[in-house]
Amino acid sequence: MAQTKLTVNGKAYTIDVDPEMPLLWAIRDVVGLKGTKFGCGMAQCGACTVHLNGSPIRSCSTPVSVVKGQKITTIEGIGTPDHLHVVQQAWIDEQVTQCGYCQSGQIMSAVALLKEKPKPTDEDIDLYMQGNICRCGTYQRVRKAIHRAADSIQEAKPAAAKKTASLDR
Amino acid sequence: MKTSNINRRNFLKTSGSAGALLALGFSIPAQSEDVVLHKIPQTTLGLEFSPYILIDDTGKITLLNPRPDMGQGTYQSLPALIAEELEVSLDQIHISQTNGQGKYGSQLSGGSSSVRTRWMPLRKAGAAVKEMLVQAAANKWQVPVSECYAQEAKVYHKPSGKSFTYAELVGDASQLPVPKDPKLKDPKDFKLLGKNIPKPDVPLKVTGQAQFGIDVEVPGMLYASIERCPAIHGKVASFDTTATMKVPGVKKVLKAERAMPHTTVETVAVLATNYWAAVQGRKKLKVKWAPVNEAALSTEKFSAQMHELAKKDGSDFAGNTGDFAKAYGEASKKVQATYETPFAAHAAMEPVNATAWFKGDSVEIWAPVQGPDGAIGEVAQYLGLKPEQVKVNVTFLGGAFGRKAYLDFVKEAVFLSKQVNAPVKLIWTREDDMSQGPYRPAMLSVLEGGIDEKGNVTAFHHKIISESIQKQVFKADLKGKADGWAEEGIGPKDSPLQIPNIRRSYHNASTDLPILWWRSVYASTNVFGHESFVDELAHAAGKDPLDLRLELLKDSPRFVKVLETAAEKSGYREKLPAGKARGIAIARSFSTICAHVFTVAKTTDGVKIEKVVSVIDCGMTVNPDNIKAQTESNIIYGLTAAIKSPITFANGAVEQTNFHNYPVLRINETPVMEVHIIDNQEAPGGVGEPGLPPIAPALANALFNLTGIRQRKYPLELV
Numbered sequence: 075m076a077q078t079k080l081t082v083n084g085k086a087y088t089i090d091v092d093p094e095m096p097l098l099w100a101i102r103d104v105v106g107l108k109g110t111k112f113g114c115g116m117a118q119c120g121a122c123t124v125h126l127n128g129s130p131i132r133s134c135s136t137p138v139s140v141v142k143g144q145k146i147t148t149i150e151g152i153g154t155p156d157h158l159h160v161v162q163q164a165w166i167d168e169q170v171t172q173c174g175y176c177q178s179g180q181i182m183s184a185v186a187l188l189k190e191k192p193k194p195t196d197e198d199i200d201l202y203m204q205g206n207i208c209r210c211g212t213y214q215r216v217r218k219a220i221h222r223a224a225d226s227i228q229e230a231k232p233a234a235a236k237k238t239a240s241l242d243r
Numbered sequence: 244m245k246t247s248n249i250n251r252r253n254f255l256k257t258s259g260s261a262g263a264l265l266a267l268g269f270s271i272p273a274q275s276e277d278v279v280l281h282k283i284p285q286t287t288l289g290l291e292f293s294p295y296i297l298i299d300d301t302g303k304i305t306l307l308n309p310r311p312d313m314g315q316g317t318y319q320s321l322p323a324l325i326a327e328e329l330e331v332s333l334d335q336i337h338i339s340q341t342n343g344q345g346k347y348g349s350q351l352s353g354g355s356s357s358v359r360t361r362w363m364p365l366r367k368a369g370a371a372v373k374e375m376l377v378q379a380a381a382n383k384w385q386v387p388v389s390e391c392y393a394q395e396a397k398v399y400h401k402p403s404g405k406s407f408t409y410a411e412l413v414g415d416a417s418q419l420p421v422p423k424d425p426k427l428k429d430p431k432d433f434k435l436l437g438k439n440i441p442k443p444d445v446p447l448k449v450t451g452q453a454q455f456g457i458d459v460e461v462p463g464m465l466y467a468s469i470e471r472c473p474a475i476h477g478k479v480a481s482f483d484t485t486a487t488m489k490v491p492g493v494k495k496v497l498k499a500e501r502a503m504p505h506t507t508v509e510t511v512a513v514l515a516t517n518y519w520a521a522v523q524g525r526k527k528l529k530v531k532w533a534p535v536n537e538a539a540l541s542t543e544k545f546s547a548q549m550h551e552l553a554k555k556d557g558s559d560f561a562g563n564t565g566d567f568a569k570a571y572g573e574a575s576k577k578v579q580a581t582y583e584t585p586f587a588a589h590a591a592m593e594p595v596n597a598t599a600w601f602k603g604d605s606v607e608i609w610a611p612v613q614g615p616d617g618a619i620g621e622v623a624q625y626l627g628l629k630p631e632q633v634k635v636n637v638t639f640l641g642g643a644f645g646r647k648a649y650l651d652f653v654k655e656a657v658f659l660s661k662q663v664n665a666p667v668k669l670i671w672t673r674e675d676d677m678s679q680g681p682y683r684p685a686m687l688s689v690l691e692g693g694i695d696e697k698g699n700v701t702a703f704h705h706k707i708i709s710e711s712i713q714k715q716v717f718k719a720d721l722k723g724k725a726d727g728w729a730e731e732g733i734g735p736k737d738s739p740l741q742i743p744n745i746r747r748s749y750h751n752a753s754t755d756l757p758i759l760w761w762r763s764v765y766a767s768t769n770v771f772g773h774e775s776f777v778d779e780l781a782h783a784a785g786k787d788p789l790d791l792r793l794e795l796l797k798d799s800p801r802f803v804k805v806l807e808t809a810a811e812k813s814g815y816r817e818k819l820p821a822g823k824a825r826g827i828a829i830a831r832s833f834s835t836i837c838a839h840v841f842t843v844a845k846t847t848d849g850v851k852i853e854k855v856v857s858v859i860d861c862g863m864t865v866n867p868d869n870i871k872a873q874t875e876s877n878i879i880y881g882l883t884a885a886i887k888s889p890i891t892f893a894n895g896a897v898e899q900t901n902f903h904n905y906p907v908l909r910i911n912e913t914p915v916m917e918v919h920i921i922d923n924q925e926a927p928g929g930v931g932e933p934g935l936p937p938i939a940p941a942l943a944n945a946l947f948n949l950t951g952i953r954q955r956k957y958p959l960e961l962v
Contacts, residue, residue, distance in 0.1 A: 109451015
């Protein structure tokens with residue numbers, strides 16, 4: 075066990091964990107942010123994707139010791155239902171999600187892609203997003219949503235989800 | 244099953260008011276399609292009939308969603324059925340998930356059944372409450388009911404323009420009798436049903452705020468990871484915990500069990516203060532497993548077992564017509580082929596997990612289960628508790644595809660919580676999830692067809708050989724007869740081929756490898772051989788495969804319409820350039836008909852799947868965009884099964900462990916998909932599964948047309 079300093083979504087945390095603990099479990103079980111998901115534990119599925127200094131990494135295979143002191147961004151740091159990121163808004167507009175479990179990782183990858191390539195082609199999207207598995211098979215809508223987000227990224231003002239039924243969670 | 248007072252308090256809390264309340268539930272008598280509506284007096288709220296609709300005098304409207312959401316959209320579709328008739332808009336309601344208690348009827352998400360079985364009951368419930376509110380308003384105004392109408396949670400008096408909110412009417416309306424046969428809206432007046440309405444869960448799911456089973460936190464809980472015998476049916480000979488207990492955070496190691504429907508196996512569980520520590524401790528365990536009987540089990544041996552059975556005459560399914568043997572004997576051309584589908588894993592993105600808290604005389608569970616009512620029943624039986632002593636909280640399900648109707652993981656968590664006297668969150672690793680089952684059963688299809696000298700198909704026989712879910716999971720005694728469940732997708736209703744002599748028969752191939760429903764279940768395996776073979780017959784008869792289908796299905800207009808639409812939308816009749824080909828297949832399952840046309844092309848890297856055009860006839864629609872989404876989902880899920888790795892086993896152990904050796908379709912392999920919905924007024928059919936069965940045969944048929952090679956076994960090779 076060792077004291078490790080993490081900066082997650084702009085907030086500083088000091089956590090006392092095994093330095094080998096993957097960032098995923100530190101974020102989920104210690105920091106307490108559950109939006110980042112466990113899918114495979116071996117960087118095969120992308121459900122655990124977060125940003126390290128703005129670039130996507132697989133948090134399930136990244137020990138906390140490697141990322142200490144650096145800037146980590148999770149899905150919770152991208153936007154909220156009241157202040158959506160354009161990518162999240164595009165995901166709603168295209169009704170991408172089904173079960174939704176992989177979508178935090180999909181969105182984190184898509185946000186990073188658009189930073190690197192503001193106007194990606196289908197081929198760019200396929201190349202960049204192929205590390206993110208979706209068993210509901212939402213891939214075609216992921217493509218559409220990324221194009222939609224790219225189109226509206228210039229006017230990247232926060233948007234709130236349209237009012238709809240409220241749920242228990 | 245009686246519900247507890249806890250439930251009643253929850254509903255009163257939900258209502259947020261101690262004042263007047265209108266609550267309506269329904270029950271569906273056994274052996275009946277009819278729905279009986281029940282008004283629930285405040286004094287017995289939650290005690291007998293659980294409400295589907297709850298309106299209080301603050302104006303809060305709560306609708307209950309009776310089917311867990313695993314991606315199929317029940318948070319939109321089912322409340323919309325109530326809201327449409329209740330005349331409220333979706334932004335005026337709060338939706339709660341039912342928890343398995345009360346007389347809600349089945350709460351299992353499965354069999355593509357949510358809309359098709361709840362279409363009438365939920366609409367009737369909404370319509371009944373609306374009529375009570377309108378009557379209450381008419382009474383207050385002392386005007387005829389015919390002068391009043393409801394809209395957006397208000398009742399209006401047409402001549403005067405006066406209005407009451409539902410909240411203002413709740414007190415009076417709750418005193419009125421429940422109309423037995425409320426008038427339902429004319430579909431042409433629908434404002435919600437049949438429209439592309441955004442799903443209310445999407446904003447939560449794109450912001451990381453939706454709570455899945457794996458996200459549940461209970462104060463003081465321990466995290467568990469369980470070591471399992473690679474040969475599944477393990478018995479622990481001995482285990483050494485020395486190294487495990489030295490891992491910081493590990494609190495306890497104990498012998499545990501996995502209770503499956505057909506057997507209970509021994510395991511070793513590690514409990515720790517965080518999940519990572521539990522996994523690290525598990526890696527350091529030294530477990531000796533006792534030799535198990537089925538250690539010699541292998542994919543090859545099971546396949547040989549099926550092929551051996553194939554040589555024998557099977558048991559007939561009901562509904563065979565004519566005399567197959569005679570007609571086949573007399574046929575001028577005989578065609579015979581054998582198709583084989585392997586075991587398949589569900590591999591939902593969220594590995595199975597459950598959190599349980601055993602409190603002595605009761606247990607509370609938080610888990611991504613497909614059916615909370617089933618979970619209550621199974622856990623109560625497992626622990627020797629009464630159903631009312633088991634509380635289940637359903638979370639969002641990170642995919643399920645059938646897997647999360649198998650409740651072994653819930654019982655594991657319950658077992659551990661009871662042993663350590665603390666709340667326990669159990670998470671299976673991906674390796675556990677993939678290599679421990681249950682799986683879609685492997686299957687062998689033997690097909691025989693006879694063609695007369697004029698090119699007419701006169702005889703058709705489909706023999707299927709498979710393990711029975713009904714037998715292994717639900718303890719049914721097949722008594723040597725055909726397993727009626729196993730005919731999905733190819734029975735007389737699902738495959739109404741106009742062939743004078745048709746036989747469908749069955750052999751049971753026994754295995755202890757855990758099996759269960761997998762998206763579209765038997766239809767997913769049966770239809771591969773069935774619809775590939777129709778193509779083989781077409782080629783043997785010198786006919787176009789689409790033309791033969793139109794001929795054999797000519798008395799089934801809905802099939803014909805789907806086929807013709809698929810041909811038109813895909814340009815099936817237009818010639819393709821060299822190096823490209825199309826293939827078609829059609830199937831009915833879960834009361835819905837779906838056809839796919841694949842376009843495949845030769846490239847320097849092998850065959851590319853360029854496009855899939857799908858046509859689906861699921862009767863009246865609730866949410867067309869979601870029907871398209873579910874069909875796209877079925878295409879990808881079905882393609883993965885058809886062209887990627889099968890589940891194989893050697894020495895009794897499954898050989899696939901994670902996505903590197905059980906790869907699934909990724910975005911760069913995703914073809915262009917185009918889904919068309921047939922517009923009609925038929926009763927709603929299922930949507931979550933029917934797109935899947937015709938995928939593999941449509942691809943196999945396209946590959947044959949491209950390469951001249953008929954592939955009869957998964958994985959289909961794109962070469």
